[in-house]
Amino acid sequence: AQKVTQAQTEISVVEKEDVTLDCVYETRDTTYYLFWYKQPPSGELVFLIRRNSFDEQNEISGRYSWNFQKSTSSFNFTITASQVVDSAVYFCALSERNAGNMLTFGGGTRLMVKP
Amino acid sequence: DGGITQSPKYLFRKEGQNVTLSCEQNLNHDAMYWYRQDPGQGLRLIYYSQIVNDFQKGDIAEGYSVSREKKESFPLTVTSAQKNPTAFYLCATTYSATNEKLFFGSGTQLSVL
Numbered sequence: 001a002q003k004v005t006q007a008q009t010e011i012s013v014v015e016k017e018d019v020t021l022d023c024v025y026e027t028r029d030t031t032y033y034l035f036w037y038k039q040p041p042s043g044e045l046v047f048l049i050r051r052n053s054f055d056e057q058n059e060i061s062g063r064y065s066w067n068f069q070k071s072t073s074s075f076n077f078t079i080t081a082s083q084v085v086d087s088a089v090y091f092c093a094l095s096e097r098n099a100g101n102m103l104t105f106g107g108g109t110r111l112m113v114k115p
Numbered sequence: 116d117g118g119i120t121q122s123p124k125y126l127f128r129k130e131g132q133n134v135t136l137s138c139e140q141n142l143n144h145d146a147m148y149w150y151r152q153d154p155g156q157g158l159r160l161i162y163y164s165q166i167v168n169d170f171q172k173g174d175i176a177e178g179y180s181v182s183r184e185k186k187e188s189f190p191l192t193v194t195s196a197q198k199n200p201t202a203f204y205l206c207a208t209t210y211s212a213t214n215e216k217l218f219f220g221s222g223t224q225l226s227v228l
Contacts, residue, residue: 009155033214045158045205045219054212091157095214102173103217105157 003028004094006106013082014114021077021109023092029053031097034068039089039108051075074109082113119158121220126226128193128200136191136223138206143209144218147189151175152203153224161204164189176215193225201227209218 003026013019025034036048049059051068059066063080079086089110093103119140128134138147146165150158160173164183183189191218193200203224207217 004157006157035216037219043203043205043222045207045217047216047218050214050216060175094155097214099214102160102163103158106157106158 002029002032002094002096002099002104004061004092004104006090006092006108006109008109009107010110010112010113012114015084016081017081017113018078019111019113021079021090021092021111023075023077023106025073025075025092025094027073027094027096029096029098033095033097035093035095035103036066036075036077037091037093039091041088045091048077079111082111084113084115087111087113119206119208119218121204121218123223124221126223128223129228130226131195133192133194134200134225136193136204136206136225138189138191138220139187140189140206140208140218140220142208142210142218143186144208145186146185146209147183148207148209148217149173149179149189149191149206150182150205152205158205158219161191163186 006026032053034051037045039045048103067076089108091108092106095103122137148163149161152158162181164170180192205222208221209215
């Protein structure tokens with residue numbers, strides 16, 4: 001069965017610090033997809049990234065970067081030079097090839113960025 | 116504006132009462148989903164529908180019911196059989212069920228009086 005673990009339930013940083021959110025997953029499928037979503041205080045989840053299991057290239061988008069390592073079953077998310085607007089709950093999620101869009105979510109990491 | 120509209124934003128249920136959460140979308144997406152979010156936990160799938168007039172149970176369907184009579188609408192009823200309904204409910208859609216990203220509504224907070 002698929003499983004996603006986000007061991008950090010809450011992280012607090014000061015603005016401009018770098019912060020990494022950890023995500024570890026379990027799956028028996030060789031083809032799967034990993035996602036990160038951001039949930040600001042408004043409640044709506046916002047899509048950040050999707051990565052398939054065959055693409056281990058790291059990705060950078062502005063201050064955001066993702067490190068996918070199949071060897072350790074991890075898909076970590078780093079925010080560089082954090083800002084107060086980054087404060088939110090971040091979810092990592094996994095879907096398997098044959099599961100359509102049946103996402104399994106991790107428990108989420110609440111990030112608080114203080115000015 | 117294109118998007119997903121969930122209503123109401125806050126809902127209170129009395130014991131023994133059924134309540135219905137609305138989810139409407141104008142994105143022309145085929146698939147729609149209902150998730151439940153409890154404090155400090157991830158989202159869990161309640162029901163999903165890939166086409167009109169068809170829907171499937173998710174991981175925690177007991178005590179809930181849905182209908183999909185129109186492509187745009189996927190209402191969720193929380194029945195009296197759901198003994199612990201207090202949670203944040205999120206509706207999501209996607210163009211098709213092919214591991215694409217989900218688009219989410221802004222959610223409904225359901226509380227028990």
